[in-house]
Amino acid sequence: MAVQKPSVPKGTRDFSPVEMVKRNFIFDTIKEVFKRFGYLPIETPSMENLTTLMGKYGEEGDKLLFKVLNSGDYLSKVKSDLTKAESTKLTSEISEKGLRYDLTVPFARFVVQHLNEITFPFKRYQIQPVWRADRPQKGRYREFYQCDVDVIGSNSLLNEVELIQIIDQIFQKLNVNAEIKLNNRKILLGIAETINAKDKFIEFTVALDKWDKIGSEGVKNELIKSGFSESQIEDIFSVINVIDQDNKHKILFLKRMLIDSETGLRGIEEVETVLNYFETLPLNIELELDLTLARGLNYYTGAIFEVKAKDVAMGSLCGGGRYDDLTGVFGLKDVSGIGISFGADRIYDVMEQLNIFPNEIVASTKVMFVNFGEKEEKYCLPLLQKLRENGINSEIFPDSAKIKKQMTYANNKNIPFVILVGESEMEKGILTLKDMINGDQSEMIFEELLQKLS
RNA sequence: GUGGUUGUAGCUCAGUUGGUUAGAGCGCCGGAUUGUGGUUCCGGAGGUCGGCGGUUCGAGACCGCUCUUCCACCCCA
Numbered sequence: 226m227a228v229q230k231p232s233v234p235k236g237t238r239d240f241s242p243v244e245m246v247k248r249n250f251i252f253d254t255i256k257e258v259f260k261r262f263g264y265l266p267i268e269t270p271s272m273e274n275l276t277t278l279m280g281k282y283g284e285e286g287d288k289l290l291f292k293v294l295n296s297g298d299y300l301s302k303v304k305s306d307l308t309k310a311e312s313t314k315l316t317s318e319i320s321e322k323g324l325r326y327d328l329t330v331p332f333a334r335f336v337v338q339h340l341n342e343i344t345f346p347f348k349r350y351q352i353q354p355v356w357r358a359d360r361p362q363k364g365r366y367r368e369f370y371q372c373d374v375d376v377i378g379s380n381s382l383l384n385e386v387e388l389i390q391i392i393d394q395i396f397q398k399l400n401v402n403a404e405i406k407l408n409n410r411k412i413l414l415g416i417a418e419t420i421n422a423k424d425k426f427i428e429f430t431v432a433l434d435k436w437d438k439i440g441s442e443g444v445k446n447e448l449i450k451s452g453f454s455e456s457q458i459e460d461i462f463s464v465i466n467v468i469d470q471d472n473k474h475k476i477l478f479l480k481r482m483l484i485d486s487e488t489g490l491r492g493i494e495e496v497e498t499v500l501n502y503f504e505t506l507p508l509n510i511e512l513e514l515d516l517t518l519a520r521g522l523n524y525y526t527g528a529i530f531e532v533k534a535k536d537v538a539m540g541s542l543c544g545g546g547r548y549d550d551l552t553g554v555f556g557l558k559d560v561s562g563i564g565i566s567f568g569a570d571r572i573y574d575v576m577e578q579l580n581i582f583p584n585e586i587v588a589s590t591k592v593m594f595v596n597f598g599e600k601e602e603k604y605c606l607p608l609l610q611k612l613r614e615n616g617i618n619s620e621i622f623p624d625s626a627k628i629k630k631q632m633t634y635a636n637n638k639n640i641p642f643v644i645l646v647g648e649s650e651m652e653k654g655i656l657t658l659k660d661m662i663n664g665d666q667s668e669m670i671f672e673e674l675l676q677k678l679s
Numbered sequence: 680g681u682g683g684u685u686g687u688a689g690c691u692c693a694g695u696u697g698g699u700u701a702g703a704g705c706g707c708c709g710g711a712u713u714g715u716g717g718u719u720c721c722g723g724a725g726g727u728c729g730g731c732g733g734u735u736c737g738a739g740a741c742c743g744c745u746c747u748u749c750c751a752c753c754c755c756a
Contacts, residue, residue, distance in 0.1 A: 232729090232746080232747080235746085235747070235748090282754095283754090285680095285753070285754055285755095286754085286755095288680070289680095289754080289755090327756090355756085357754090357755080357756095358680095359753095359754070359755075360680080360681095360753090360754095361747095361748080361749085362748095362749065362750070362751095363748095363749065363750085364756080365754095365755075365756085366756090369756065370756090371756065372756095431754095520755090521754065521755070539756095540755065540756065541755075541756065542756070543756075544755080544756065566756065567756075568755090568756025569756085570756070571756055572756090595714085595715080597714080627713080627714095628713090628714055628715050628716090629712085629714095629715070629716075630716095631715085631716085632715050632716035632717090633716055633717090634716085635716065636716040636717055637716085637717095643715085643716085645714070645715075647714060648714095649714090657714090659715075659716090661716070661717080662717095664715090664716085664717085666715085
C-alpha cells in the first residue's frame, strides 16, 4: 500500500499540549462558575437516535446532521428504488443514528427519560463536543465543544438573571471584553401580531436578525422579498429607530407600540423585570436590550441571549434562551427550561487573537532535577517524591544527557526552577537551585527548597 | 448545500513569460562552552512544491479532477 499522508477530516483539529492547557483553562473556568451557581454535570452519548435529532433544528439543521451508517449489510433492507436518486428517503433507510448537533436537545431527551430520578428544578451543566456538517470557516468547525448550563422545571425569571450573572462572571474571569445582547421572543411575536404578520413570523425574525450585518436597506429588501407590505415594513422600522436608545427608552417605546398585543406586553414585562434586578446587582459586562436579536432556533419562546466579543470580529461566543416546550415532543408537557451555551473553541480563538491567556498556565512543572547519572538519580528520587507529596509538580530529566540539552528542555517547557545535584552537592548534602527566569543560582538544604517552592 | 479563494522545509513566506541542483527568516540538531537554558558566533539536517492524472523536449508554475484552508451566502458556538 502506498504511504498515505496523515490528515484529519475537514473542520476537525488535533490539539497540542500547549493548546490543551489553554483549552483546559477555559473549560476549568467555565466549570468552576457553573458549580458555583449550583449546577451539576451530566454527559450524554455522542450518538443519538435520528428520531431524537430530526426536526428539532429546522429544515436547515436536519441537513447539517452527521448521520451514521447502519452496521452490517445496510443495503439489504432498503425498500426504495436504488436506481432513483432519492437521497432523503434513502437516508432514513440506511441510517438510524446521528452525531449530536447540540447539547440542549439531548438534554431534553435525558430529562424525560430519567424523569423519575430527577428533582425539579433540575440544574445541569454539560461540556461535550458537538458535530455539524457545516462548511468550515474561521471560528466555525465541524467538531467543536459546547458548554451548556440549563435549568429545567422553573418558570422563574430569577433563572434568566442567574444565567446573565454566569455569563458576566465567566467572561470576567477569562478577561474577555464582551457584551450581552438580550431580547425576548414574546416581544418579537408581539410586533408580528401588531403588524398583522403572525403567519410570516419566521421570515420576520430571520430578516431582523441580519440587521447588524446588512443594515436597514438590506433588511428592507429581505422583508419585501418575503412579501411584507409597505406599511408593515414602516412599522417594523419604527422599532429599529429606537436602536440607539438606552434600555429604558426602548421599553417605553415598546409598551406604546405593543399596547394591543397581550403576548408582546408580557414579553416587555419579562425583560423589564430581568433588567430591574440589575439596578441593584453589580454587573461587569454590558447588558443591552437588542430588539433585532432573534436567533434561528425556533424552540425559543421567551428570553433570548447572545454574547459577542467587543475587541474581535467573531461569531457569538455564547447563546441561548428560554424554551417552554422542548420536552413536549418527548411526551413531557408544560415544562419550561432555560439555558445557554458557551462556545469554547470560539472563546479560545478570541483569547488567542488578543493574546490574553495568562502565561503561568503553560508551566505545569514547577521544578526539574537535572540528571547527572545513576548515583545522582538514586539520591534525587526520594527528594523528588517528597516534593510531589507536598503538592509540588516536579520531574527529573529521564536521561543523563548533556546539561545544555536538559536546560533547553526546561526552558522550552517553561519550567521556572531547575535543581542541580552533582557530586559536590551530594558530598555537602545540599542542592543548587537555579531560577530560570532571572538566572540566579543559590545553594540550600532540602527544607529550604521545600519552603521556597511551596 | 451554492459561488469564490488557498496550499512550496516543523512555522511564516519568496520563487521572473514554463528552463540546470527550489530559496530566506524563525525553529530544530551539532559545535564554540565535557556542570548551565533564554543573548552571540560557526556549522548541519530537513522538500513526493497538498494528492492523482494530463499538456510539453522540459511543470512548483499551464489544464482537469480531488483533498484542504479561508471568504461570501445559508446557518450558527
